[in-house]
Amino acid sequence: MSTSNRLAANRYPVTVVIGLEVHAQLKTKTKLFCGCTTQFGMPANTQVCPVCLGMPGALPVINREAIRLSVRTGLALNCSIPPLTKWDRKQYFYPDLPKGYQISQFDLPICADGYLNIADPADPDATRHIGILRAHLEEDAGKSMHDESAGVLDTKIDLNRCGTPLLEIVSQPDLRSSAEAKEYLSELKLLLTHLDVSDCEMQEGSLRADANVNLHLDVDGKKVATPIVEVKNLNSFRNVQRAIDYEIERQLIEWEDAGKTIDDAPKRTFGWDDVGERTFPQREKEESADYRYFPDPDLLPVRLPREWIEEIRESLGELPAITRTRLQNQYGLKFYDADVIVNQGPAMIAYFETAAERSGDPKKASSWIMQEVMRTIKDRDVDVESFPVPPTRLGELIHKIVDGKLDNARARDVFEYLLDHDESVDAALAALGIESVDDNDLLELCRELLADNPQVIADVKAGKQQAVGALIGKARGKNPNANPQAVRQTLLDLIAEA
Secondary structure (H helix, E strand, O other): OOHHHHHHHOOOOEEEEEEEEEEEEOOOOEOOOOOOEOOOOOOOOOOOOOOOOOOOOOOOOOOHHHHHHHHHHHHHOOOEOOOEEOOEEEEOOOOOOOOOEEEEOOOOOOEEEEEEEEEEOOEEEEEEEEEEEEEEEEEOOOEEEEEOOOOOOEEEEEOOOOOOEEEEEEEOOOEOOHHHHHHHHHHHHHHHHHHOOOOOOHHHOOEEEEEEEEEEEEEOOEEEEOOOEEEEEEOOHHHHHHHHHHHHHHHHHHHHHHOOOOOOOOOEEEEEEOOOOEEEEEEEOOOHHHHOOEEOOOOOOEEOOHHHHHHHHHOOOOOHHHHHHHHHHHHOOOHHHHHHHHHOOHHHHHHHHHHHHHHOOHHHHHHHHHHHHHHHHHHHOOOHHHOOOOHHHHHHHHHHHHOOOOOHHHHHHHHHHHHHOOOOHHHHHHHHOOOOOOHHHHHHHHHHHHHHOHHHHHHHHOOOHHHHHHHHHHHHHHOOOOOHHHHHHHHHHHHHHO
């Protein structure tokens, strides 16, 4: 039984409660407390030093750029930025955590009490307000690599990632479905890449998510909550959705079978088995006391001057949600079209706006960009900044379609030519032998076609206007430059006068 069917079949009303913890690796050149590079893909254990290895006597020094990127993110997430933030040691043992503790932030995070608005998956015209509890800076651990191919478990440790700066963004438990969780992650990723604070490459581990899930059931007028489960280290949006859906169903079954509530069982940590498509228990979830937090004695608290924060706020520019709304209002785009363009980033937004202004038809410009430009960018593996057809030239090409001087088919021929020739639209037309058809020549062509096809006249007069379609292809055969729309309208006008 699917999750939605099981929820519907359950005899008690159920509310799904989801909170996400997102770890975004910040886009700094060096690690959080040392000068080691954060470059991805280097040989194992080659990007380490006494500081990130936790050697005795090695002292950390804070990365100022990581602070700036964190504040930039917090402001974009509508968070408050405190005048003072500090560092804490979070004690736990992992084989890939050489110090035996992680430098993090506990009671004075760098960002707190914000929110992110997302589109409601159940109603595209509505939005959902998702609270942000906090966003705090911390250093990443290393990476354990497990190999069972030889029949014996072999674990290797790569500490290159140790000490890379992470911003952990913790939402309030305001999400109510796996679809909302995906929408939240999509909007958050868009914001982080737009701000250029993280590359958000999930396959490289620079964006990871943990999902906290439980259910609230209305049992005879009393709210009953199932035990909270945190599903760790989900490395794709698809896995986040699948893990949440599986966990909803698992918790419903557990409640129906055993009736366990949040008062009967502690919070637990589960993993996600991608092959088996299921969650599985790992351990009981540690509470803050288990981590034995205390202020890091090697790092001073950081003061954040108001003037500096306001400078960062001024540098944010127009954020994606505002841009999306503006494109709809200013250019008449549908939500989907505006969303696709905004998701491509600031360079594509600028490309669209220039092409739209020059074309005289923003909707047509949007359609050409989503179909032709984005397809070509993908096929040729280029970015929009180096795209061979500048936005003004694309706008000029679309303008000729709007003016009736070109049909879509011939315009695509011109577009393909311009991809490989740095020439003007008029030069491309001349090179391809595409000329405007004189109105008198078009009229004479249509009269000739009707004279040769009297049945078409009879069919149109009988109410079958689509009958002229048979003549449009014949017109193109006689004159390849004849615009199909112009041919159609001229034929209909002549028949109406007959």
